[in-house]
Amino acid sequence: MLERLLILSVVLFCIGLYGVLSRRHIIAILMSIELMFNAVNVALVAFSRYVTPADLGAPGGLAENARYVLTGQGLAVFVIVAAAAEVALGLALVIALMRRTDTLDITAVNLMRR
Amino acid sequence: MAGNLFEEIIFWLLAATTIGAALLVVHVQSLFRAALLLIVSFLGVAGIFAMVNAEFLAVAQVLIYVGGIAVLVIFAVMLTRDVDRGNLGTPVQPVALLLAAVLLGTLTYAVVQAEWRLLPEDLPGPLAAVFVDTPAQLGRLLVRDFVLAFEVAGALLFAAVIGALALVRER
Numbered sequence: 074m075l076e077r078l079l080i081l082s083v084v085l086f087c088i089g090l091y092g093v094l095s096r097r098h099i100i101a102i103l104m105s106i107e108l109m110f111n112a113v114n115v116a117l118v119a120f121s122r123y124v125t126p127a128d129l130g131a132p133g134g135l136a137e138n139a140r141y142v143l144t145g146q147g148l149a150v151f152v153i154v155a156a157a158a159e160v161a162l163g164l165a166l167v168i169a170l171m172r173r174t175d176t177l178d179i180t181a182v183n184l185m186r187r
Numbered sequence: 188m189a190g191n192l193f194e195e196i197i198f199w200l201l202a203a204t205t206i207g208a209a210l211l212v213v214h215v216q217s218l219f220r221a222a223l224l225l226i227v228s229f230l231g232v233a234g235i236f237a238m239v240n241a242e243f244l245a246v247a248q249v250l251i252y253v254g255g256i257a258v259l260v261i262f263a264v265m266l267t268r269d270v271d272r273g274n275l276g277t278p279v280q281p282v283a284l285l286l287a288a289v290l291l292g293t294l295t296y297a298v299v300q301a302e303w304r305l306l307p308e309d310l311p312g313p314l315a316a317v318f319v320d321t322p323a324q325l326g327r328l329l330v331r332d333f334v335l336a337f338e339v340a341g342a343l344l345f346a347a348v349i350g351a352l353a354l355v356r357e358r
Contacts, residue, residue, distance in 0.1 A: 076298055080298055156252075
């Protein structure tokens, strides 16, 4: 079960990577980045469910440390927060770029070269 | 055993939906359709979360990704031009395909080769109890053990909102 979840995550991540590298429109690239964030979350949740965390052996015994088995899910929450912040800023940049250059084609944007 | 078979079928359906929608997101020409397919992919991932005892994340996925991020993306798509044929490829497309395929092969090999320290099939009592009320235990973990990171995440979101407002302000 762990392996197939991880392979699903790997496939999603690579689709996202391909999208980021091969698309021309900035919003399409942002969408591909979201796919990659999702892939990472799938992997984190799978680890959280099927892999033994090192913290389980900490002093206090199993009953005291049982909740550390959810560390992966906690990390996934922070990944979601980072993704939300990224997409808010990214789309704000898209709007600002649209106003200034009138195009969202990344091969046509050369503000830094002028 | 019948329950297991049912679970298998649901898993493969969800996995196929997620990956199929993701492939179409990077393939279709229309950006608007890509955004809608992105929602399908997000929902598939939410289903996967629900299957592996991540109930809170499944709900958060629907609320934040589908209800927030996807709607934001659709708004941005509507505000921009060239929506119908905006999703063209760049000249480096073959290289991108090669890179993604190489990474896919390498990571798959690593996943299959690695010896994972798996949890036992029959979870010991305390661990099984954690997976019974996952949201409550996750909340305890977030606001007790990771409380500093939790507050920093709040500050990050605040800064992102202020930054986004500053970027789109009319001069």
